[in-house]
Amino acid sequence: MISSIFSQLFQTLLIVVLAPLLLGWVNQCRAWLQNKRGAGVLQPYRVLHKLFHKDAVLADNASSLFRTAPYIQFACMVLVASIVPMVATDLPFAAAADVIALVGLFALARLFAALAAMDIGTAFGSMGARREMLVASLAEPALLMILFTPALIAHSTSLTTIVEALAHREFVLYPSLAFAAVAFAMVALAENARIPVDNPATHLELTMIHEAMILEYSARHLALIEWASAIKLSNYSAIGIALFLPWGIASAGDWNAVPLALAVLFVKLLLGGAGLALLETLSAKLRIFRAPEFLGTAFLLAVLGMLMLEL
Amino acid sequence: MATFTGQLINFLAALLLLIAFAMLSQRRILSLIHLFAWQGFILALSTTVVAYSTHQPHLYYSAFLTLVLKAFLLPWILHRLIIRLNIKWDVETMINVPTTMLVGIALVIFAFNLAAPISQLADTITRSTLGIAMASVLLSFLMMITRHKAVAQVVGFLAMENGLFFAATSATYGMPMVVELGIALDVLVGTFIFGIFFFQIRETFDSLDIKNLEKLKED
Amino acid sequence: MVLLSKPIMDSLTAILFSPLPIDVMLGVIVLWIALGVLGLFAPLSLRFVGHVLFPLGAVGGLILAGAGLIGMAARPETAVLVLGLPGLPFHLRLDALSAFFLVLLGAVSAGISIYSAGYFRKDEGTSPGMHGLLYHFFLAAMALVMLADDAYLFMVAWETMALSSYFLVTSNHKVPEIRRAGFLYLLIAHLGAIGILLSFGVMQGGHGDYTFATMRTSHLSEFWASATFLLALFGFGAKAGILPLHVWLPEAHPAAPSPVSALMSGVMLKTAIYGLLRVTFDLLQTQLLWWGVLALLLGLLTALFGVMFAAVQTDMKRLLAYSSIENIGIILVGIGLTLIFHVYALGALAALALAATLYHCLNHAFFKSLLFLVTGTVLHSTRERSLGKLGGLIRSMPWVAWLALIGTLAMAGLPPLNGFVSEWLLLQAFLATPSLPSSYLSMLVPVEAAAVVLAIALAGYVMVKFYGVIFLGQPREARLATAHDANWLERIGLGWLALGCIALGLAPVFVLLQLDQVTRLLTGHTVGATAAQSGWLFVVATTPEHASYSPLLFLLGILALLLLTFVLVRKLYHGRMRRGPAWDCGYPQQTARMQDTAEGFGQPIKQIFEPFFRIERQMPSPFDAHPHYQGKAEDKLWYALYLPIARLVERISLKMSTLQHGRIHIYLLYSLVTLLFLLLFTR
Structure with missing residues (x-):
């Protein structure tokens, strides 16, 4: 009992603390690929530190919803981090929320983000909220369908059980997981405001989605949101790794396997981050109305993955 | 090992199947050809695996043939063709992509169900792939229907042949060598003829859009 | 005392001192009728009708809900009322199914009644007394529909329900659109009633006995059972708003006063679901597979249709009406799934799907009533129903805004509120479908699940639009800044419904345990024991390894993290804050008109799902001095189905009108010919 609580705290804190590092790594890789020097992998920490120290400026008509939303987003992402197995499958809190609740958590965070964006009543805020909800309302079902494929294989919607089943069973190649993996990559790009759908580095009025939503935030609120999106990226990476490359994850109670699992995890994350940067560098941002097509494709691929299970 | x-x-x-779907959702002809090359490569790979697991040496030859022809030669020819014809970029599809994909899923369900009784009769190790092979044939067919440009249709046609070939290897461990050589030759010659046709079509209509062919109808 | 014989005395004392639930319910129904009639004595007194009668009605609702809870656990009870026609008394029966829906009616109507107590104003169409009469008759009729145990009482109650709600819808009858909406509603309600009547006619199977008890024992052939099912689906579907019989819903709901819309959407639609369940699972002894497939497909279409149209609406009540269509679609999907599992004798799964369905009925009743009541308050304090003119109300109406947020989150299907629980259960039922024997079906079901999930996700979009445009941003009209908040009676009503949303979301295990009797009655299996196997904290779908969800822990987790983050940020850093003008990328000029309107917010959906709409656009030309844009997304079905039928009817009646001459002899001749004809054939 004590050991599983420790495992829970350890993994959650691991994601929360290291999430900016992953983001920094992705940005660094991107810079290298674009022949730039880059700001270093620790840059996100510096940004967070700076933002937390600043005085918050709030728009005159901001309601309390606007001030609460960053905290809610952050709490939701940390909660997600506490049900996604990264190092070991020993997560007692995972019993409280399965993959459907996980998608619900993402949706909850996003809903508050969108509502907060509409709160001030600026043109960009509501535009960002609308676009975000558009992308989300197509990405969310796709994500759920993607998660259902391994759920059907493992006969469980609990993420820890799924990972346990996939990682420690006799090696089986599942064709449907190939579909799910491709769809997952597409959804992950869209949900984390990465390049083919959104550009995290832009403040061009007409192309931004996520950035448009958080224009009015500053200081600690902004820091929380930035941190939450870094955690979101880590969460998605963790889900992807757990579902499609689960090998090496430690079983419940198996503390000897943890150091190895940690090492394997770091390698996977390093490669995954570099892969993400490569993908972003190679592709161009889609027009906003191509994004539904992109996500629709992901959605249908996920459905196809579920169909392949029947074969 | 057999199970593996x-x-x-x-x-x-x-x-x-994934590639067949990717082709369905792809607007660019260049990417279409790349996908086609990958399809050929995977086809060759799967034929090799079948050959290895069933100890049928003649399948190695056909795998080699597939690799050379479908992963390299035909894509190269097509590539040359589109550079000469200068049509590397976007092609508008007839129906929008999500709808096409939905129809595609319906076709997949249909194919899987159609193949289910047949694959229960078969005793080959690869019997469950029959449905997939059938689905990719149907999907290629769908792609031919929904494209305007003649080049895309040829790619669709070749992809359909890939599906048929895959069906043959998976259901019956391949056809006799003579038949396969014949088909390979046919496909190659067919592509050349298509190439000649393209130039003819373009010379006649100044475009490769096949809706121009409607004009050929006698009134 | 001597005059009364002993048995009557005994039963009287029994009723008075240890009443059966059914007696209590009859008492509540009598109370409601009495309250309605009492209102006529002082029809113009807002104080009497509003502050005395409606709160009493709410108490009646609570008693009904309590009696229903007891009735759900008890054995079925029957009663015979010697009202009705001579030799044709009213039969009543209270079993778990009706008790469940009576709980729904009682609990939700309690909130709506108490809200109504503070809602009615002078000079709004019908007088308060008349309103009270119709309102309470409406409630009583719905309760009787659920208690009826013969087709006769059922139809009488059903028609009373339709008529009283028709008059409630048209209470502001001076407006032509409202009269038109009311007419459409009445027309479709009657078409549906014919369907229901016919299905009862088929089920009694020539016995001439219209009690449900006889129908249960009559064994119909597959053909006639299917005919009954289709007729019932048509009839109840017309009331529930299943595609393509949904057209009245978006017209009638906005036309009615908000408490009535809440009652119609929250409760009346559920009477149709009740009827469908009663006929399909209780009265009919055989169920066929294709019924389930049909219900599944229809439900799916209805859900997707509803949510897409909800996304493009610009009237807040129409938006909610379309979202009701969506939810009815999801409920129908649940019924379809239950049927499929039931036919394949997968009892436990059928029970799971049914529990999800019933749970969603309950949830929808709570959150949709809440949101409709919210629109009522907004409407009263702003006189504005169009989303294009609202905005920023969270600052002037904080109570309503925060209560509405609960309803919004619940309807968007977000944990840990109630909408999520039923959707979770439904998805778990979907995930069990690979165990189906038919390969076509088990392949179709993932596609269906995908579409249901899409509908649920789009509901999130709709809810952001609803909440964001009404309550957030800058007020789009200057007078909105002075809008007043809900009065205390309204707050109680809204608070009660919001509390229901939270409670149903946090305690799913208790709810599922209560549902056991209903699922046992209809499918022969239960879910409560399964759900509670990991204790009351965790709800379990099949086995704990398979899936579990604990809303309470979930909520505690979020709250703890919120608090922790807040305290840490404050402790480690600071809480300094300044106010300033909004930044907006440095654009100097910002007016409320630059925000997204409701139309703008719905535009992407209009664009993506364009084939589903009939869109009329008016584009300005580049040289317009006063550019004007208008885009209307209309229902294709209205043009493809209803107008042709209307034209056909018109043409036929034109033909028939040639029979009209105005000469009395000819009319007498018609009568004579008819008489001779009948005599000839009934010799």
Whole structure:
């Protein structure tokens, strides 16, 4: 009992603390690929530190919803981090929320983000909220369908059980997981405001989605949101790794396997981050109305993955 | 080991289907050709695996043939063709992509159900791939229907042949060598003829859009 | 005392001192009728009708809900009322199914009644007394529909329900659109009633006995059972708003006063679901597979249709009406799934799907009533129903805004509120479908699940639009800044419904345990024991390894993290804050008109799902001095189905009108010919 609580705290804190590092790594890789020097992998920490120290400026008509939303987003992402197995499958809190609740958590965070964006009543805020909800309302079902494929294989919607089943069973190649993996990559790009759908580095009025939503935030609120999106990226990476490359994850109670699992995890994350940067560098941002097509494709691929299970 | 190779073939079959879907959702002709090349490559790979697991040496030859012809030669020819014709970029599809994909899913369900009784009769290790092979044939057919440009249709036609070939290897461990050589030759010659046709079409209509062919109808 | 014989005395004392639930319910129904009639004595007194009668009605609702809870656990009870026609008394029966829906009616109507107590104003169409009469008759009729145990009482109650709600819808009858909406509603309600009547006619199977008890024992052939099912689906579907019989819903709901819309959407639609369940699972002894497939497909279409149209609406009540269509679609999907599992004798799964369905009925009743009541308050304090003119109300109406947020989150299907629980259960039922024997079906079901999930996700979009445009941003009209908040009676009503949303979301295990009797009655299996196997904290779908969800822990987790983050940020850093003008990328000029309107917010959906709409656009030309844009997304079905039928009817009646001459002899001749004809054939 004590050991599983420790495992829970350890993994959650691991994601929360290291999430900016992953983001920094992705940005660094991107810079290298674009022949730039880059700001270093620790840059996100510096940004967070700076933002937390600043005085918050709030728009005159901001309601309390606007001030609460960053905290809610952050709490939701940390909660997600506490049900996604990264190092070991020993997560007692995972019993409280399965993959459907996980998608619900993402949706909850996003809903508050969108509502907060509409709160001030600026043109960009509501535009960002609308676009975000558009992308989300197509990405969310796709994500759920993607998660259902391994759920059907493992006969469980609990993420820890799924990972346990996939990682420690006799090696089986599942064709449907190939579909799910491709769809997952597409959804992950869209949900984390990465390049083919959104550009995290832009403040061009007409192309931004996520950035448009958080224009009015500053200081600690902004820091929380930035941190939450870094955690979101880590969460998605963790889900992807757990579902499609689960090998090496430690079983419940198996503390000897943890150091190895940690090492394997770091390698996977390093490669995954570099892969993400490569993908972003190679592709161009889609027009906003191509994004539904992109996500629709992901959605249908996920459905196809579920169909392949029947074969 | 047999189960592992079986799984591997299943997996490759799924990749084939994935590529068929990717082709369906692809607007660019250049990417279409790349996808076609990958399809040929995976086809060759799966044939090799079948050959290895069933100890049928003649399948190695056909795998080699597939690799050379479908992964390299034909894509190269097509590539040359589109550079000469200067049509590397976007092609508008007839129906929008999500709808096409939905129809595609319906076709997949249909194919899987159609193949289910047949594959229950078969005793080959790869029997469950029959449905996938059938689905990719149907999907290629769908792609031919929904494209305007003649080049895309030729790619669709070749992809359909890939599906048929895959069906043959998976259901019956391949056809006799003579038949396969014949088909390979046919496909090659067919592509050349298509190439000649393209130039003819373009000379006549100044475009490769096949809706121009409607004008040929006698009134 | 001597005059009364002993048995009557005994039963009287029994009723008075240890009443059966059914007696209590009859008492509540009598109370409601009495309250309605009492209102006529002082029809113009807002104080009497509003502050005395409606709160009493709410108490009646609570008693009904309590009696229903007891009735759900008890054995079925029957009663015979010697009202009705001579030799044709009213039969009543209270079993778990009706008790469940009576709980729904009682609990939700309690909130709506108490809200109504503070809602009615002078000079709004019908007088308060008349309103009270119709309102309470409406409630009583719905309760009787659920208690009826013969087709006769059922139809009488059903028609009373339709008529009283028709008059409630048209209470502001001076507006032509409202009269038109009311007419459409009445027309479709009657078409549906014919369907229901016919299905009862088929089920009694020539016995001439219209009690449900006889129908249960009559064994119909597959053909006639299917005919009954289709007729019932048509009839109840017309009331529930299943595609393509949904057209009245978006017209009638906005036309009615908000408490009535809440009652119609929250409760009346559920009477149709009740009827469908009663006929399909209780009265009919055989169920066929294709019924389930049909219900599944229809439900799916209805859900997707509803949510897409909800996304493009610009009237807040129409938006909610379309979202009701969506939810009815999801409920129908649940019924379809239950049927499929039931036919394949997968009892436990059928029970799971049914529990999800019933749970969603309950949830929808709570959150949709809440949101409709919210629109009522907004409407009263702003006189504005169009989303294009609202905005920023969270600052002037904080109570309503925060209560509405609960309803919004619940309807968007977000944990840990109630909408999520039923959707979770439904998805778990979907995930069990690979165990189906038919390969076509088990392949179709993932596609269906995908579509249901899409509908649920789009509901999130709709809810952001609803909440964001009404309550957030800058007020789009200057007078909105002075809008007043809900009065205390309204707050109680809204608070009660919001509390229901939270409670149903946090305690799913208790709810599922209560549902056991209903699922046992209809499918022969239960879910409560399964759900509670990991204790009351965790709800379990099949086995704990398979899936579990604990809303309470979930909520505690979020709250703890919120608090922790807040305290840490404050402790480690600071809480300094300044106010300033909004930044907006440095654009100097910002007016409320630059925000997204409701139309703008719905535009992407209009664009993506364009084939589903009939869109009329008016584009300005580049040289317009006063550019004007208008885009209307209309229902294709209205043009493809209803107008042709209307034209056909018109043409036929034109033909028939040639029979009209105005000469009395000819009319007498018609009568004579008819008489001779009948005599000839009934010799």
